[in-house]
Amino acid sequence: MAKTTPDESVPVRQRGVTMKDVANHAGVSRTAVSFVLSNRENASISEETRARISDAVQELGYRPNAGARALAARRSDWYGIVTEIVTAPFAVDIIKGAQDQAWLDRRFLLIAPSDQADAVGPNDGLEDAATEKLLEQRVEGLLYAATFHRGVHVPESAKEVPTVLINCFDADGKLPSIVPDERAGGRVAVERLLQAGHTRIGVINLDPDIPAAVGRLEGAREALALAGLELDPELVVSGYATADGGYEAACRILDRYPPADRPTALFCLNDRMAMGAYDAIKERGLTIPGDIAVIGFDNQELIAAYLRPKLTTVALPFEKMGALGVQTLAALTAGQPILANQQLVGCPLLERSSV
Amino acid sequence: MAKTTPDESVPVRQRGVTMKDVANHAGVSRTAVSFVLSNRENASISEETRARISDAVQELGYRPNAGARALAARRSDWYGIVTEIVTAPFAVDIIKGAQDQAWLDRRFLLIAPSDQADAVGPNDGLEDAATEKLLEQRVEGLLYAATFHRGVHVPESAKEVPTVLINCFDADGKLPSIVPDERAGGRVAVERLLQAGHTRIGVINLDPDIPAAVGRLEGAREALALAGLELDPELVVSGYATADGGYEAACRILDRYPPADRPTALFCLNDRMAMGAYDAIKERGLTIPGDIAVIGFDNQELIAAYLRPKLTTVALPFEKMGALGVQTLAALTAGQPILANQQLVGCPLLERSSV
DNA sequence: CGCTGTTGGTAACGCGCGTTACCTGCCGGG
DNA sequence: CCCGGCAGGTAACGCGCGTTACCAACAGCG
The missing domain is CATH 1.10.260.40 (lambda repressor-like DNA-binding domains)
Structure with missing residues (x-):
């Protein structure tokens, strides 16, 4: 047809x-x-x-003529990136970082979407069709980027050229990957709350199984431990990773205790949930950060920078991860050794007005 | 060096x-x-x-080998898109739409960022360096996409291949362009408010000079006129296109009148301003949509879908514009005539819970 | 004078592929 | 018997360019 x-x-x-x-x-x-x-x-x-x-x-x-040059010189100066980010633009800064870095290196970054209609098989990983297309263009290296930190399955054919994973990792851990340091991020968030004098801290958790939740919670525990405190399991509630989920979780925490026992701060494991928590707090006539301090995670600009008061949060270093991915790829294609198989990138605290 | x-x-x-x-x-x-x-x-x-x-x-x-094939066949099956969107991802759906459509056509979309460090000259338009790079790859057609609807200046060299503008237009109006139908969008928003029984409608305006503001306001006037009403200039206030700007503008409107004369609905010309308006309304003990209905524009998912109550808004058809851009380009490169030099794409109303 | 470098180039091959022109049977019809 | 036509291929050229091998002219030197 x-x-x-x-x-x-x-x-x-x-x-x-x-x-x-x-x-x-x-x-x-x-x-x-x-x-x-x-x-x-x-x-x-x-x-x-x-x-x-x-x-x-x-x-x-x-x-x-770049094509003819590539043919004769047997090197294309192209990298390819396979990503679902174009579709779910949450982490679009990864592309920006990679794009900028590639441009600096005088290379071209081919972007291939990983969730096309003609994709086949279980969509648990990143797609074969996109990879194949990129290899047909004779890219010298491949990047795979995910919208949220998770394990992925990379097509076999990716092994033909140097490959780097961004914001994700493969199950067997063979491929070099660049991921956020969730643990350090969780720690810095709680340290900030401790520093502001909060000792009774509620945590609004994500799906407890995903790497982000595991790491951030672990970091929170570390920070508390360093202050001689423990994380009260009762103060950790999970919800859907949405504003509604955050609202409900915050309600549960806030209504469970009499004002005296109530936590004075909430660590929301993402900004969308923080957005909902804001509503729950305001609805109860409480102020931010006067009565309840709130700290988020992800730094989704559209939310964090526009909430009132602006949300203090921990940023995911998307742009940096993208750039580092390209740099790592450049090292690999040049035959240089890379530092570590898994590189953790720090998550900086962004001070705004909610703590 | x-x-x-x-x-x-x-x-x-x-x-x-x-x-x-x-x-x-x-x-x-x-x-x-x-x-x-x-x-x-x-x-x-x-x-x-x-x-x-x-x-x-x-x-x-x-x-x-795609490159060798392109060389021999003298056709690359590549389009290029020059855009600042990678940097300012507000309109990233344009890329998604274009990418998907290109993929369906078995073509590759090369994405070049338009605001690189080594860019020269006044950055009023879209960049030459990116265009040059894409032409070196022998793309068969070019797309230019902007993050917000505006006039741009396209490099001379773009004239060498078919070119289509997305979400922007060139000053001389020679190039085919795909832009949102701001006027129809403004009309449908106000019609929705009229239909809900509101006759006294406040408008929170953007910078009055930009195409979005001009078109949307004109549409609002049309809708009112059809209902035999006029737009009260006193009810139109401008502000910065941010949540804070929306908050302040909403405060001015709400506080200017005694409750009986107060507008019963606010048409916010973008969602960020609507976000601020929400705060102003809630702060005054009023409910949405009971006391004040709110309708936004842009459909920024992160805001509109997560505000409480969820925001009814008019969507900018980014994805569709992207796809239409590629289709138009395909027609041009195939030597077919195109329908019109400027194609307006409808802005659908998204019903949620704020009206 | 012959020999060796050095300067300033050029001829020719090949990268992987699309495409055109041509070639070799073989079969049927006149 | 010869001729035309067709099925089933192949040789050869060129796309635009990087690269290697080679070559001519000339200077310096013993």
């Missing part, structure tokens, strides 16, 4: 000016042009002809 | 299997392989050798 080729009616392309044209115009050989353009230092070209060639390039508006 | 080429130490690439390998393995000529792979119907290849070739492809794990 559908053709595999886009359309059969081949339109007339603008005939681009090639190196041969430049050579003719400058009265030299094509080889000389190639030498000048690739800036070969050991090649011997006189300053004079070098200038003539540069002029010809200018005058004709020559633009190199 | 910095080399123009990424790194000089060329690593050993995996030697990919080529069509020649397949041909040898199947005992036929490379031409035969090419014919089979490109599915040429007029070529005469017996079913038997056709099968032998397919088997060889499977066994060797042959993967076509």
Whole structure:
């Protein structure tokens, strides 16, 4: 039914000016042009002809053909990134970071969506079709990025080129991965609350099984332990990772105790839940941070920066992870060793007005 | 100092299997392989050798080289999109829509960021460097996408290939563009409020000069006119396009009148301002939508879907604009005529709970 | 004068593939 | 017997470019 080729009616392309044209115009050989353009230092070209060639390039508006160059040089200067982020843009900053870094390295980042309609098989991981497409473009390395920190399954064919995982990790732990340091993030959040004098801290938890929840909670425990305190299991309530879930969880915590025993601070494991917690607190005539301090996690700008009062939260270092992913990939493709198989990236605390 | 080429130490690439390998393995000529792979119907290849070739492809794990194919066929099947969206992801759905549509068309969408550090000149428009890079890849068409509806300046070199603007337009109006129908959106918002019985409607306006404000306000006036009403200029207040701006504007409107004269509905020209308006309303002990109905614009999921009550708003059709952009580009590159130079895309009303 | 470098280039090959022109049987019809 | 036509291929060229091998002219030197 559908053709595999886009359309059969081949339109007339603008005939681009090639190196041969430049050579003719400058009265030299094509080889000389190639030498000048690739800036070969050991090649011997006189300053004079070098200038003539540069002029010809200018005058004709020559633009190199990246594809032909890649073919001849057997290196494409392309990386590929497979991601569901385009679809679920929560972590779009990963792409930004990777894109920027690749640009700095004079490389092109091909972005392939991982959840297309023609994808087959169980969508537990990142897709084969996208990987295949990227390999057809002869990318020199692959990145896989997930919207939230989790384990993924990477297609077999990815093993053909250097591969780095961002915000995710593979089950067997063979591939290098870049993930947020959830534990340190949880710790810094609770340390901030302790520093503000709060000792009775409620925790609004995510699905307890996901890496984010495990790590952040562990960090919270560490911070309390360092202060000689323990995490009261009663003060940890889980809910759906939404504003409604946060609202309900906050209600449960706030209504369970008489005002004197009530926690004076809430650590919400994501900003959406913090958003709901705000409502629960305000609804009870309490103020933030006067009566209840709130600290979030994720730094979803649209929420954290616009809540009233603005939400103090721990940021996920998406952009940095993206950049680090590309750097790691660059090291791998250059045959250099990398520091560690799993690199943890710190989650900085962003002070706003809710603590 | 910095080399123009990424790194000089060329690593050993995996030697990919080529069509020649397949041909040898199947005992036929490379031409035969090419014919089979490109599915040429007029070529005469017996079913038997056709099968032998397919088997060889499977066994060797042959993967076509997209770059070489593009070179030989003189068509790349690539489009390029230049956008600042990667950086300011508000409208990231444009990319998603374009990406999906391109994928359906079996084309690859190269995404180039338009606000890189090495960009030169006044950053009033979309960048030359990115365009140049994409043309070096021999993209067959270009898309330019902006995060918010506005006029842009497109580089000269973009004229070399078919070009379509998404969520923006060029000053001279020569290039085809896809933009949201702001006017219809404003009308549908106010119609919804009228339908709910509101006749005294406050408007929280954006910077009055931008296309979004002009169009949406005009639509609001139209809706009122159809109902035999006029827009009271006193009820239109402008503010910064933030939650704080919305809060302040809402306070001004709400506090200006005694309860009896107070508007019973607020049309906020974006969701962030609606978010602030919520606070102003709740602070005054009023309920949504009981005392004051609120309707937003933009449908920023993170806000609209998580506010309490959830915000009824008018959606910007980012994804659809992206897809339409690619479709328009496909028509252009195929030499087909396009419908109109400026295509307006409808902004659907999303009913939630704030009206 | 012959020999060796050095400077300033060029011819030619190959990267992987699409495409066109051509070639070789073989069969049927006149 | 010859000719035309068709099925089933193949040889060869070119896409735009990187790269290697080679070559001519000339200077210096013993």
